[in-house]
Amino acid sequence: MITLYSGLVVRQPLVESLIPHFETATGTRVETTFEPTSVLLERIAAGERPDMVLGVTQSIRDLADQGILAPDAVTEIAVSAVGFARLPTTAGPADPSAQTFLDYLVGSRAVAYTLSGASGLHFMKVMSERGLLEQVDERAVRFPSGLTAEAVVDGRAEVAIQQVSELRSVPGPHIVEPIPHELQSYGRFAIGVRPDAPEAASAFASLLTDDRARAAFADVGLSAP
Secondary structure, three states: OEEEEEOHHHHHHHHHHHHHHHHHHHOOOEEEEEOOHHHHHHHHHOOOOOOEEEEEHHHHHHHHHOOOOOHHHEEEEEEEOEEEEEOOOOOOOOOOOHHHHHHHHHHOOOEEEEOOOHHHHHHHHHHHHOOOHHHHHOOOEEEOOOOOHHHHHOOOOOEEEEEHHHHHOOOOOOEEEEOOHHHOOOEEEEEEEOOOOOHHHHHHHHHOOOHHHHHHHHHOOOEOO
């Protein structure tokens, strides 16, 4: 068995395709913990040591600089855009401009976003810089962690903000689109391997750069680095 701490951004392709393929091909089980990168870093700072960590590239490189991950075993695997989700019956923004999108959020019944994920932190920064965060938060559905599109599907929110791949991973009828480029933050994600991890951990990390992985990532809206 090997252990993986992973951000939510790649949960769907890992669970549905890549981990089952690896386990069948190698006979090695992958025990996975999915949380936002910031939550995983807290657990690692508290002393936990998984064989592999997959998350925001700079955080993975920082762990390598600290010696927690092997410096020569950090591989960038995907790039993600921040998106928004809505029900098919909910109107989208009237045009693709940044200002129209901001007006759309302010006028929404409720916006869901995370307090710990990279997309949520970026969203709070963008809205705060424009003096709109307090206004949105009056009716916001704020997730400590997890998948924000669940709040759209179950009716708690009208709009959800998160990485495109995370929004798409939620079952149910909802439409996912990237937010306007002017407001974007393109997240880069990498995997790192602990220096004394079993050889199977390095094999799994290598799997995430092959054609099968690239296709699986593309299916959920992730692009190649």
